[in-house]
Amino acid sequence: MTTPSHLERLNPEQLAAIETTEGPLLVLAGAGTGKTRVLTTRFAHILLSGRAKPWQVLAVTFTNKAAREMRERISFILGAPAEGLWLGTFHALCARMLRRHAEHVGLTSGFLILDTDDQLRLLKQVIEPWRVDVKRWPLPGLMGIIQRWKDRGLTPDAITPAENVDYADGHARAIYAAYQTRLRELNACDFGDLMLHMVEILRKHPDVLEQYHRMFRYILVDEYQDTNTVQYLWLRLLARRPGDVSNICCVGDDDQSIYSWRGAEVENILRFEQDFPGATIVRLERNYRSTAHILGAAAGLISHNDGRLGKTLRPGREDADGEKVRVVGVWDSDAEAREICMRIERLHGEGHPLGEIAILVRAGFQTRAFEERLVQTGIPYRIVGGVRFYERAEIRDALAYMRALVNPADDLAFERIVNVPKRGVGTAALQKMHVQARARQQPLAPTLAAMIEEKLIKGKSADKQAEFIAALSGARATLAKEGHVVAVETLLEESGYLDMWRNDTAPDAPGRVENLHELVRALADFPTLGEFLEHVSLVMDTEGASEEQKVSVMTLHGAKGLEFDTVFLPGWEEGVFPSQRTLDEGGNKGLEEERRLAYVGITRARHRLTILHASSRRIYANWQESMPSRFLDELPDEHVEREGENATRQARRDHSGLFSSSVFSDDISGSMSPLVAKRRKRMQEELAASTPQIKVGTRVFHQKFGYGVVIEADRGATEVSFEKSGIKRVMSSYLQPIAD
DNA sequence: CCTGAACGCTTTTTT
DNA sequence: AGCGTTCAGG
Numbered sequence: 135m136t137t138p139s140h141l142e143r144l145n146p147e148q149l150a151a152i153e154t155t156e157g158p159l160l161v162l163a164g165a166g167t168g169k170t171r172v173l174t175t176r177f178a179h180i181l182l183s184g185r186a187k188p189w190q191v192l193a194v195t196f197t198n199k200a201a202r203e204m205r206e207r208i209s210f211i212l213g214a215p216a217e218g219l220w221l222g223t224f225h226a227l228c229a230r231m232l233r234r235h236a237e238h239v240g241l242t243s244g245f246l247i248l249d250t251d252d253q254l255r256l257l258k259q260v261i262e263p264w265r266v267d268v269k270r271w272p273l274p275g276l277m278g279i280i281q282r283w284k285d286r287g288l289t290p291d292a293i294t295p296a297e298n299v300d301y302a303d304g305h306a307r308a309i310y311a312a313y314q315t316r317l318r319e320l321n322a323c324d325f326g327d328l329m330l331h332m333v334e335i336l337r338k339h340p341d342v343l344e345q346y347h348r349m350f351r352y353i354l355v356d357e358y359q360d361t362n363t364v365q366y367l368w369l370r371l372l373a374r375r376p377g378d379v380s381n382i383c384c385v386g387d388d389d390q391s392i393y394s395w396r397g398a399e400v401e402n403i404l405r406f407e408q409d410f411p412g413a414t415i416v417r418l419e420r421n422y423r424s425t426a427h428i429l430g431a432a433a434g435l436i437s438h439n440d441g442r443l444g445k446t447l448r449p450g451r452e453d454a455d456g457e458k459v460r461v462v463g464v465w466d467s468d469a470e471a472r473e474i475c476m477r478i479e480r481l482h483g484e485g486h487p488l489g490e491i492a493i494l495v496r497a498g499f500q501t502r503a504f505e506e507r508l509v510q511t512g513i514p515y516r517i518v519g520g521v522r523f524y525e526r527a528e529i530r531d532a533l534a535y536m537r538a539l540v541n542p543a544d545d546l547a548f549e550r551i552v553n554v555p556k557r558g559v560g561t562a563a564l565q566k567m568h569v570q571a572r573a574r575q576q577p578l579a580p581t582l583a584a585m586i587e588e589k590l591i592k593g594k595s596a597d598k599q600a601e602f603i604a605a606l607s608g609a610r611a612t613l614a615k616e617g618h619v620v621a622v623e624t625l626l627e628e629s630g631y632l633d634m635w636r637n638d639t640a641p642d643a644p645g646r647v648e649n650l651h652e653l654v655r656a657l658a659d660f661p662t663l664g665e666f667l668e669h670v671s672l673v674m675d676t677e678g679a680s681e682e683q684k685v686s687v688m689t690l691h692g693a694k695g696l697e698f699d700t701v702f703l704p705g706w707e708e709g710v711f712p713s714q715r716t717l718d719e720g721g722n723k724g725l726e727e728e729r730r731l732a733y734v735g736i737t738r739a740r741h742r743l744t745i746l747h748a749s750s751r752r753i754y755a756n757w758q759e760s761m762p763s764r765f766l767d768e769l770p771d772e773h774v775e776r777e778g779e780n781a782t783r784q785a786r787r788d789h790s791g792l793f794s795s796s797v798f799s800d801d802i803s804g805s806m807s808p809l810v811a812k813r814r815k816r817m818q819e820e821l822a823a824s825t826p827q828i829k830v831g832t833r834v835f836h837q838k839f840g841y842g843v844v845i846e847a848d849r850g851a852t853e854v855s856f857e858k859s860g861i862k863r864v865m866s867s868y869l870q871p872i873a874d
Numbered sequence: 875c876c877t878g879a880a881c882g883c884t885t886t887t888t889t
Numbered sequence: 890a891g892c893g894t895t896c897a898g899g
Contacts, residue, residue, distance in 0.1 A: 197888065225889045247889090269895095325889045360888095396887065497885045519887085560875055595875095672889070691886050713885060731886080754884070754890065 140175055140182070140211045144168075145450075151383075151416045152176045155185060155352070158373075158410030160403070161385040164447045165432070165737035166423030166697065173356055173385055174204055177221075178211040186351045192372065193221040193354040198673045200356055200695070201226070220350070224365050226672045228328040232335075235342055239318075239331045246322040246537075247671040251530060252546045253277060253324050260313045264305045271302045280310045284326030285397030287333055287364040290314055320545065329364040336371045347375045358386030358406075362397035370409065380410050388443050389436050392691060392731050394723070404443065421447045421737075423697055425456030427773040428743050432736040434770035439726045447737075458775040459736075460744040461766055466757075467500075467705075470748050471507035474702045477744065478513055478685060481700060488514060489683040490699035494690050494735050496711040500704065501687050508685065518688035524670060528635065528646040532653055533670060535625055539609050540663050543577040552582070555634035557602055558595025579606065605629040618663040623654055690735045701739035703732075704746045706763035709753075732765045745769075 141149065151161045151172045163169035177193055180186050195201045201222050209216040220227060233243045248256070257277055261268075266276075279301055283293060290311035298307040317323065323331065336343045353373050355361070361369070373382040384406060391400040407413050421429055426449045433447055464470045478491055493504055501517055508515045523529060531554055537547035553559040559567075570590070571581040583603045585591050591599065609625035626632045635646045660666035686698070705711055712728035720727065736743060747762045832844045 223889065229889095249889095328889085392886080393888090395885085499884075556875080558875070562875090689886065715885065752890090756890095 140178055144171075144175070145420055147416055147418050147420070148172050148175075151385075151418065152179050154414050154416070155180055155183075156379055156381060158380045158406070158413035159383040160358075160406045160413055160415045161383065161418060162415065162443055162445050163385050163387055163418040164421060164445050165387065165390065165734070166421040167418035167447070167450075168420075168422060169356075169385055169387075169418065170203065170207070172418065173354060174207040174211065176383065177204070177208050177354060180352050181212065188216070188218045189220060190349060191220065191352045191354065192227070192350040193219065193356075194224055194227060194369070195221075195356045196223060196360055198223055198226070204356070223672070224368070225325055225328050228332045228368070229323075229672060231332055231346075232323070232328060235332075235335050235339070238335045238339055238342070241318065241321055241323070241331075244321070246320065246541075246544065246546075247328070247668075248317075248322050248324045248546065249530065249671065251550070252322075255546060255549060256316060256320075257309075257313055260316050261302075261309055263312075264302065264309060266302045266305065266309075276302055276306060276309065279306050280313060281326050282397055283310060284324075284330050285362040285364060287330060287367050289330065289334065322546075326364075329368060333364055333367050333371065336368070343371060346372055347378075351381060353380075353382040355382070355384040356386075358384035359388050359391040359400055359403045360386070360393050360398045361402050363399055363402075366399065366402045373410070382410065387445075389439070389445065389730055390694065390734050392694065392727060392734060394720075394727055404441070417445055419445055419448050420450035422450040423740055424737060425449070425741060427456055427458045428736060428739050428741075430773035431459045431743070431769045432733055434773065435729065435736065435765060435768045436733045438768050439729055441726075456741055459769065459773055461706075461769070461774055461776045462744060462746045463762070463777070464746055464748050466748050466750050467503045467752065468507075470704050470746050471503040473746065474504065474704060474744075475507045475511045475513060477702070479511065481742075482513070486699065487683050488685045491702075492686040492688065492693065492696070492698040492700070492738065493702045493704065494688060494693045494738065496690060496705055496713060496731070498689060500710075504687050504704075508687075513685055514682060515685040515687055518686055519692040523649070523652075526646070526649060528649055529653055531631065532622075532626060532650055533667070535629065535631065536622055536663055536667060538579060538606060539613065539621065539625055540667065542579045542606075545571075545578045548578045551629075551631075552578075552599075552602065555630050557598040558593075559599065563591075563595075579603070602629055613663070618660075618666070619654060619657050622657060622663070626650065626654075690731050693738050694734050697738055697740055699740045700742040700744075701735070702744050702746065703735050704748075705751075706732075706745050706747045706766055707751065707760040708763055709760065710751065711763055712765070729765065729768075 141152065144152065145168075148168055148171070151159070152175050155176075161169070161172060163172065173193075177191060180191055181188060193204065195204060205216050205219070205221055208219070208221075220230075222230070229247065232239075232241075232245070236243045236245055254273055254277060257273055257280075261273075261276070279299060283297075288297070290307060293307045293310070298304060302309060317327065336346070350372055353369065355369060369382065369384075373380040384403070386403050388400055388403050391398060391403070394400065407415070424432075429447045429449055436442070462473060464473050474493060478488070481491065482488060495501055495504075505515070505517060524533075531551055534547040534550040537544045538551060541547070549564065552564070567578055567581055567585070570585055571578050574581055574584065582591075582599060586596055586600050586603065605625055605628035608628060609621045612624050613621035632647065632650065635643050635650070638646075657663075657666055660669065686696075708714075711732070712725055716724040716728055718724075745766065747766065748760060750757050751760045752758070830844055833842075
């Protein structure tokens, strides 16, 4: 018998994880051990072997990105588009189910899914009767408590007095109940509800549960260590089929559990064997990603954690020794940024693509130093995970306009935009509208229309509000005649929303107008407005096609699941990493999670890993001495090479010349081996040949700084007087000469 | 309703 | 220190 092509070139453990289709299976997949491949191949294998039809397999991921990738890879193996699959995020799958059974929890199938802003606005209204001191008990904190309850699968009635935390004078439970009631009245759900409602339905309606038991013969779960309690309950309900085996396969890595702070329970993965008796456990430990030194460093570090399921990454490749992990001490955060940028320049000069280099930080504030330095040096970069497209104010506003357009009863959308741009609607006016709406038993939008009609509102404000109502109804007419793209364009135009940004003098205003155009463009990909909005509420990411080669700067959390040839891990100092706050709040558990985060960071690197720590760092206002992170001591010496033990000397060297040790200088050639010197010389020559002549006086263009004239030209480093940005030292390889 | 001043916060993030 | 948000007063 010949091996089917999709099962070729798999190691025995991977093969076991794929072919053990019957009965519960836990796949403990270390970083870089081919987890995604196993998951997708297993899925395809179940289909190709005829064990199940596409709709009889439930496959769950955490992010849309993971779901998308999985779908693509399955399509590739099957050689046809993977359609009709129950493959998606926990939330998207629950939303799909809930639309079928919404009436069981007092909703209709057309329920609205709220975003974070809507949730807060609603909560703000709900807490009013309690007169909660929002100074002492901030709304987001309360929202967080409610969300944690939902994460744990607790409905308001399930919250015992003991559970009712000391927040909002002990009213949290009651407020939660009122919030849920209000959501039902609005026929709306927040993200937590999608899971919570489905669990409730599956528990209370055996007929519904049975229907899914019959349908889902196989269940696949990715990143199981990140599941929270409701997600676990949902999976358990679906997997435990009376009189039948649980064909549930969970893939995860307890060493990569880094989301406990948002409700994830590592215990879920640790408890798998008890939950599903007779479970098979497969360990994937052969790592095909990183060098032996990087793996050794990671293994040494993570061995300091207790309560692990136990798993040791082994190099899967023969050629995998490579360089040792470098630990570099520097003076301060500026030196750290300089050091990293210098090394990036050197790597780039040696031909390493920038897209294969990443700087991974513990917290967002650390990115600033790097951003500044990268701009200065002219190295193309991208900060991953800033404000996402769909979270920008202008995008949310525009989406609210669209929601108000398709659904005149969407009060939350209406409230968001009724005074954007300013139409003289403040809290008082809105209050009045609410009173009227309740009296007339109709939503806010028609109420406002009626109030204007009946002259209950007068003056300039009334005119503006009338325009707003007219724009909405006008766009509704356009929607029927000319389609949704034109309708939305018209609405944003006629309502004065686009003009509001066009007339705004803030520096970011033009960008916002551009974003709005991009949003309208995206609209064309969907047949109807409704489908677009459904997509947006569940798939809150835009895969910005990264055309160009750029260095990635992101948080360690954001880097999970990614890999790079070269990784820099700055800020390994006590207080920063491990973070002081985690230590204070989470104690030893917190420390262990920080250590897992460090483990995630290390295992992102394929070939080169450099860890940095600074002797002093500015915390808020003042400079503070900082101690090297305890994690540095936990890296086995045999895999590590330590540099810059004397931070003062390091600082002096850094200041002496920006490009002193870059590939473009000759002055360190003396200390290089002849071979390296020769290779560098060739590189320089190639560079010189490929780089057009840039001399003093040449007019040039730079991606970041615009047009300018060269005032000093060295090899590599060039001083340019830019028209807009003044005099800057930049790399000549990023300059484009402009012919006069 | 809009503006400036005062206040207070400052880890990680998906859906 | 710097930013964003809230509050008091015009």
